[in-house]
Amino acid sequence: MNQTHIINDITFEWDSNKALLISKTHGVTFQECATILFNPTTITKQDYRDYGERRFISTGCSDKARILTVVWTERYDKIRLITGFLASKDQIKEFYYG
Incomplete structure (x- = not known):
């Protein structure tokens, strides 16, 4: 089942079952994952x-x-989050030094 969230006027979408799995296995939420894109x-x-x-x-x-x-x-007009995890x-x- 897809969930849609609007963060800073951008529409994000993700699978709610995948979100639960990511939270349990990687310790991050898709809400937090979305914030790096800003x-x-x-x-x-x-x-x-x-x-x-x-x-x-x-x-x-x-x-x-x-x-x-x-x-x-x-x-379409949404950003769909597939997965997220601690780097x-x-x-x-690479993030700090290129």
């Missing part, structure tokens, strides 16, 4: 794998001052 220091790259849609991988600082990595796509050591290093 941070101007966030690094975003296109995912090179073929999922039948363009996906992006973003690493940035959340509103809780945690460095997260979020996979997302654009669907790995390599992702953190």
Whole structure:
């Protein structure tokens, strides 16, 4: 079941079952994951794998001052969050040092 949330006038969407799983396994919520997309220091790259849609991988600082990595796509006029987790050591290093 899809959930829709409006954060800073942007519409986000995610699967509620996936959100529960992400929260339990990775200790982050999709609400927190969405906040990194508003941070101007966030690094975003296109995912090179073929999922039948363009996906992006973003690493940035959340509103809780945690460095997260979020996979997302654009669907119609919404940003659909696919997954999110605490960034790995390599992702953190890339975030800070490029």
